[in-house]
Amino acid sequence: MVRIMCVVSYDGTNYAGYQIQNNGITIQEKIEQALKALHKGKEVQVIASGRTDARVHAVGQTFHFDTTLTIPEKNWKMALNTRLPKDIFIESVHHVVDDFHARYDAIVKEYRYFVLNRKDPDIFVRNHRTHVRDYLDIHAMQEACTYIEGEHDFSAFCSAKTDIKGSKVRTVYHASCQKDGDQVVFVFKGSGFLYNMVRILVGTLIEIGKGERLPSFIIDTINSKDRNKAGKTAPPQGLFLWEVTYR
Amino acid sequence: MVRIMCVVSYDGTNYAGYQIQNNGITIQEKIEQALKALHKGKEVQVIASGRTDARVHAVGQTFHFDTTLTIPEKNWKMALNTRLPKDIFIESVHHVVDDFHARYDAIVKEYRYFVLNRKDPDIFVRNHRTHVRDYLDIHAMQEACTYIEGEHDFSAFCSAKTDIKGSKVRTVYHASCQKDGDQVVFVFKGSGFLYNMVRILVGTLIEIGKGERLPSFIIDTINSKDRNKAGKTAPPQGLFLWEVTYR
Incomplete structure (x- = not known):
């Protein structure tokens, strides 16, 4: 075997x-x-x-x-x-090795989320990019990303449908966003992510990008530990599990 | 009206x-x-x-x-x-204007054909790029493209299933291919194209790129006016009707 x-x-x-x-x-x-x-x-x-x-x-x-x-x-x-x-x-x-475990031995997971930020949709990437029509302030979203990094209780960014009973403290090693033409790419690396966590983070960052919230809204939301305070869950089609790192 | x-x-x-x-x-x-x-x-x-x-x-x-x-x-x-x-x-x-006609008034039609040329497929573009594993000699295909340009009887590059009864003479104003990373893009502009003509041209160019045929095979094939001489019909998913130009 x-x-x-x-x-x-x-x-x-x-x-x-x-x-x-x-x-x-x-x-x-x-x-x-x-x-x-x-x-x-x-x-x-x-x-x-x-x-x-x-x-x-x-x-x-x-x-x-x-x-x-x-x-x-x-x-x-x-x-x-x-x-x-x-x-x-x-x-x-x-x-x-015989005792390798794909889930328990993972030390870092990276997710990327892709947004197409322009007036018209692009039908050829409709299943792989989330289309956002409104102007997104990349600098505001970048500032907000810095508040995501670190060890926090991410209860506010966890779907109520989770089956996690224990701690919702997770460490995000890296959170960033970059504009590349009419595409915005969000990158998250962490010890682990709660149910829907990346999509709720992105949904909240998009609200910040649109100017509906200040970047510091991330800090307030983390502190609230209240899912109702965070933004909407961003659609699934922009999300990619990018890389899993092992020791 | x-x-x-x-x-x-x-x-x-x-x-x-x-x-x-x-x-x-x-x-x-x-x-x-x-x-x-x-x-x-x-x-x-x-x-x-x-x-x-x-x-x-x-x-x-x-x-x-x-x-x-x-x-x-x-x-x-x-x-x-x-x-x-x-x-x-x-x-x-x-x-x-009232007598504009989308078909009869078109003076140039441009088609592009996209090939992903690398060892592994890319599942995310499987419906929009044709995957070719083998090495393609871009210079050989570029030379072959020059023989496509001009006014020719393209009978050899027309599917037998065509319902065209008249002349199979068409003018190709432009035929080229370029390598862009692991992607090869073919561009064809012409007065009009026969049934499956672009896909048979690309299928033949790919055989030339693989080294199975010489670039001059295009000339011989045009002269033969025989569909059986040309290469295979390339798959549909790489093909895009790119632009239609009117006066």
Whole structure:
């Protein structure tokens, strides 16, 4: 038995999210089906770094599984990709130590959120960018990002639908936004993120960018620990799980 | 009665092509439905610059129609876009003279074809770029492009399924290809194009890029007037109707 770790990218547009559930097709299901086919019908459970919501994408999601197959490391990638649909792609495959864990061993997770900031939408990126028509003040959003960094209780930025019972203290190592033509890219790196946390942060930053709130609104909202104080949850299609880092 | 001309972009991924047909949803159908809704149930026929195939895109398709509505020119765009699906977008709307014709008055049509030329596919552009794994010799393809330019009988580059009975002589004003990172962009401007002509040209250029053919193969193929001599028809998803020019 060997443990395998994979880096996978997926276009979440046509999925009900990463994690297997009763209503809707999921990424996990497609990956487990591919592994089952490779293992001649035997079920193989995969453990990912975490879940992503419906219509959210990944370029660097990670997962691990155990196998008795003796496929050389370099052949695993093609073996899996030929059994996966066109919107899921295994980027790399690695043999790892027996006690490696894709979720518990992750030390940093990076998310990026892409906004198309111009008058007209661009139909070709409608599933991968969130369209914001109004002018966004990039400097105000950049100032607000600095208040996100650090160790805070992010209760105000956690969906009420969370199943987290314990602490909502998380450390954000990096939060920034940059303008690149008519695109605004938000980058967040942290020890971990609460349910919908990145999307609520972005929703709040957009309100700040529009001038509806001051940058310091982030500080007040963190201190309030009240989800009702924060901005709207930004739509899923701009969000990408970008990278998961291990020791 | 006034005549209106529109520039429309569409993502052809989920359509059976531009032109109304019995099997499959078409762009024309969606536009005519939007116009019918605006005209309180009255049918409005649209005439486009030409058709595009299933899964082919447009950023600058044009069409005209006649209307008795007295909507100000600046309000037409939103009136139409609010009634169209998210993968069709009216870019601009213009009042034109009564005898303007979107098809007959077009003097130049420009098509672009996008290839992703790298080892791995990119799932996020799978519907808008054609993935070519093998190395493509850009200089060989550029030389071949020069042989496409000019007035030629393009019978060899016309699908056997064409309904054109007359001359297959067309003038290509411009044919080129450029490498931009891992993307190769082909540009064709001409007086008109035969059925599948751009896709057969690109399919042949890709064979030249792979080194399977010499650049001069284009000349031999044009002279043969034989569709069986030319390369394979390149897939539809890389193709964009880019611009239609009028006098």
